[in-house]
Each structure stands twice: as structure tokens, then as C-alpha cells.
Amino acid sequence: MPEGKTTPKETRDLMLKDHDWLVNLHIFQLRQTWQTFYFFLIMNGIVVSALAFLLTAEIGAWEDLKGVALFGLGILGIFLCFVWFYLIGRGFRNAIFWLEKAKDIEKEIQIDGEQILRTYSLDMKKKYNVQNYLSEKWYARVKGTTLALLVPFGWGLVHGALLLALLFRYFPSVLC
Numbered sequence: 001m002p003e004g005k006t007t008p009k010e011t012r013d014l015m016l017k018d019h020d021w022l023v024n025l026h027i028f029q030l031r032q033t034w035q036t037f038y039f040f041l042i043m044n045g046i047v048v049s050a051l052a053f054l055l056t057a058e059i060g061a062w063e064d065l066k067g068v069a070l071f072g073l074g075i076l077g078i079f080l081c082f083v084w085f086y087l088i089g090r091g092f093r094n095a096i097f098w099l100e101k102a103k104d105i106e107k108e109i110q111i112d113g114e115q116i117l118r119t120y121s122l123d124m125k126k127k128y129n130v131q132n133y134l135s136e137k138w139y140a141r142v143k144g145t146t147l148a149l150l151v152p153f154g155w156g157l158v159h160g161a162l163l164l165a166l167l168f169r170y171f172p173s174v175l176c
Contacts, residue, residue, distance in 0.1 A: 033091030067170030074163035081156035
């Protein structure tokens, strides 16, 4: 066979390897996205806890700076929400992209996820629970995870409301 030409079986094997890579990228991207999600959830909790602490604490000589510190924490909270929203949105878009590319390969070689699943090693099946990642039910579920974007949006509203309340309390002359 001339160099550079591949047989249909070789092409199919290469496409299955590509499919494997795409599924692995999808799994990795989802894990990274959820880790980012939880990190920012904790960070926002810390910011709100610090706000609550400063609101109730008697600081003494530093009382004049209390309003500035609270305002700074409010701005930090809103900034965290913007970054959180962007990173989570990008993560889910990338995960969906990798999964759609894997689905394209399945269509091109005219087999479904169940048939491809047989090509994965038992170790891979146990490690990643691959059968979940190849099912249509999973595909629909991943498309629906973008609802998680409502969480940073909701936290942003909380930070915005707190910031407005702080502005009215500590800087009334600025707003009137």
C-alpha cells in the first residue's frame, strides 16, 4: 500500500482513538469546571462571612475605616461573581464542545456510544464510569448544567444588594 494511504480499518481505529481523547477531554473539562465552581462558592461564602463579621464587630479606633472595608468586600464579591460566571460558562461550553465532537465521530463511523464502550478497557470503565459519559441521557444532562450559571448570578445579586445597603448606611451623602 502506498505511504500516506490508510485502510478503512486504520481510519476507523484512528477515529476511535480520537473519540477516546475527546471523551477524556470532556471528562477532564467537567471536573475542572465543577472544581472551579466549588472554589468560587467557598470564596463567596468567605466574603459574605467577612461582611457579616465586620457589620457586627466593634472595632474601636478603626470604626471610621469599617465602611471602606465593607465597601471593598462588596466590590470584591461582585468581582468574584463576574469571574465565576465567566469561568463556569466557558468550562461548560468547552465540555459540551468536546462531547459534540465525540458524537460527530460516532455518527461518522455509524456506531453509538454503547458499541464504542466495548472498546474501552475495564480499568477505564471503572476509573471514569465511561458508560455515563457516552449515553444520550448524559448528553442532555450536560447541556442542562448551564443552569449552574444561575448560582454566580444569584450571588452577584446578593453582593449587589449588600453593597447598596452599605452605601446607604455608611456613605449616604454620596447617594443623595
